[in-house]
Amino acid sequence: MKLTKLTIQNFRGIQTLDIKDFQRVNLLVGRNNCGKTSVLEALFLISSMSNPQSPVNIHFLRDLGFIEGEDFSYLFFNFDLNQLPQIAATVKEVIEKQRTLTIKPLYASYISANEKELQKKDLGPFSDQAINVTTSTLQFMEGIQLDFKEDQRLGHAEVHLKEGQFKFSSSFPDLYKESLRCIFLVNRIGMRQPDIYKRLDRLRVQKSLQEIISVLKEIESGLSDIHLGANDIIYADIGLDKLIPLNLLGDGIRHLLTILSAVFEAKNGILLIDEIENGLHYTSLKTLWKAVFRAAQDFNVQIFATTHSYECIEAFANSEFSEIALYRIDRSDGKHQAFCYSAEVLRAGVEKEFEVR
Amino acid sequence: MAKNKITEQQLLLVEGKDECNFFEALLTYEKIKKVQCINIGGKDKFPNEFTAWFNMEGFKAVSALGLVRDAEVNQAKSAFESLCYNLKEHHLPVPSTPSTLNLGPPKVNIFIMSDNQGSGMLEDLCLKTIKGQTVEKCLCDYLACISANQVLLEEQEKFNESKAKVQAYLAMRAPIVNSLGLGAKVGYWDFSHPSFHAVKEFLHTLFG
Structure with missing residues (x-):
């Protein structure tokens, strides 16, 4: 089994990069800082695309710790959560297969204390309650989801970081087993x-x-x-x-x-x-x-x-x-x-x- | 350690160290600066070595690229087409004919020795500068004497008359130098001779 081609988009410091004709x-x-290690990380992620622990592992391999979900933004180009990292590879065994991995931010689903307070009051259109609402989603980033695909078979995995604890989950298509x-x-x-x-x-x-x-x-x-x-x-x-x-x-x-x-x-x-x-x-x-x-x-x-x-x-x-x-x-x-x-x-x-x- | 890097934004790729010395001398004579002369392999080695230069850091910033090759036994067309093929392989601008500049970017031009037309090599171009002079007659007489007396019989199939004449010519000069390129550096070839007009024009349109 051999990887023959790799395409990286919006991952770490790499906006786009295509590499082909890999050998043994x-x-x-x-x-320095041209992206060599990021390429290795991309290879690692696409090879283990169904494993939600992999993005966490590559973080640790850089000697970085995790404090909060926001730290997952380091995977995103320019830390822009709107630019989804995507890694694709061609894998050749007997026949060629295409693998794709897309990483998306996951946001917390809880409601803040202030918002809970607001909900208790009667907030009609003429309410004298001043409402200041900020929408800084980065503060609520809780983890990432990995949408992966091998040819037409789709899978999904998630990792959440909540109160210092990682929670991993994944769902595979029927009979899918990570082979790489x-x-x-x-x-x-x-x-x-x-x-x-x-x-x-x-x-x-x-x-x-x-x-x-x-x-x-x-x-x-x-x-x-x-x-x-x-x-x-x-x-x-x-x-x-x-x-x-x-x-x-x-x-x-x-x-x-x-x-x-x-x-x-x-x-x-x-x-x-x-x-x-x-x-x-x-x-x-x-x-x-x-x-x-x-x-x-x-x-x-x-x-x-x-x-x-x-x-x-x-x-x-x-x-x-x-x-x-x-x-x-x-x-x-x-x-x-x-x-x-x-x-x-x-x-x-x-x-x-x-x-x- | 790596010795060969791209140091200028204008490159002249020539076949051999001797050609490098020759063109460095000619560029200096013509007061053309900031051109890096690169010794790149002949026909067989050229594709791989050209790719290695193309892949090198700094090539993206190159603004002018010149390629010079001997036509040798084939007509100039064959050598020209071979170079164009390599340029196309790397998605670089391709001149329509020898010595016709493609503005690119980068600017690209090709010169096939000795005159962009027939067969020939750099030695033939240099020998044109002594054509009709007494020294040319002496060289011809010398070679004729060698041939007539069958003085040297080994590896006759490799004998190259133009190269032999150049070496014999340089041997007569003082101080002696043992290559065409070094001869150019010490002024043994008359760069003001009309024979060099075409190659000078090639250099000026590309790098001037």
Whole structure:
């Protein structure tokens, strides 16, 4: 299953953006604040369009908390609740399917104390009661509704935030089941020790840990096994008399393990990785991409990653893998555009040291 | 690290570093400023490299785009059509004929060496400036001597008479330079010669 095309409207800082011809591994580049992470978030939302928790999750992934329903307005372009965010994607499995997600504000249905007071009085046309009515709907925004569609099948989900509590609900069309699995790795979250441990533990329960290790062994030949110890400690067997904590092998292999385990967990689905090169020395990037390409192919995962690093792009381009594309997200005069570098164009550019970011 | 970026709003795409040096010298001679000469691949590499430049930050702000290519063995028409195809692929303005400016925006023009008509290359254009001079006769005599005595037999199929004449001509100059473009930078080609009129006009209408 593969996403081939994405269209974003009125989402975050993006008014419109079309991106097409996605490959198995896609790298997004561009200046700070051009919208790379917003594109990943859009991919996440459309992949999990029937899950009302997803808009909440992407908020948390930005290290933002929720105080009130008004905070959902951050999803709307220019915080304008009249401009509804819409995300559409083409998903190709055996046949192509079109997915659409529209986000709408939900307003509170309660009546304010002042209005309740007014209702008690006899307010005829000649009443001497001065009525000042303000209609600031933002104050009453309570949540969002997600109207989603796959081809002609419609569904609906809602999330409300009331008195500090989230309430989620959804209704699916008959026999609809979310088929697209998507994992979002953000450097701050999902790459911490407890997160890596949990992921490996899930793989161990599924008896799938050895598949990850076999990929790692090709890259790090000294590694023969991985064991999960107490207190979230991950141990590596590198042929010494005892196991050693993985952390002692350096950030490179830990980063690699994080990504590979996430690739496996996203088997037959999609993996989103923000700042994929973070924490890695440039000499490790070739190893990273070799492992990622191998895992993506073995586990049938489509990957979307972002980077600022030219060395990361060079290593990406100079791999022998052909199912790649790089997208430069451009934002100028408030408008967004995606410039696509196919594998051949990217290699030609990198060979001549073109600035592709 | 990335070395190649768009630094000006006027671009001249030429085939090779030597051509870059040549046109930088000619632009300076003609007092045309703020043009970035870009060494872009030949026929085979051009489509991918052109796309990479087109996708680059800064291309959207380009106000004038010139493309120069050798016709080589084919007639100029074939080289011109190939460039037009690449322009169309990127929804850019297309000149109707070589050296006919399309106002765009951006402004776009194409020059096919050596005269927008027949076959040829930059070397042929430069050699026109010594046509009829004694030095031309010397060069022809030299090549005829080489050929008659079969002095050099290796890879004869790759022999290019125009390139050979240019190299032999430069070898006679002092201080010696080993390429046409570097020769242009030190003034070994007479830019005031009428042979350069057409290419100068191409540059002025596009960037002037």
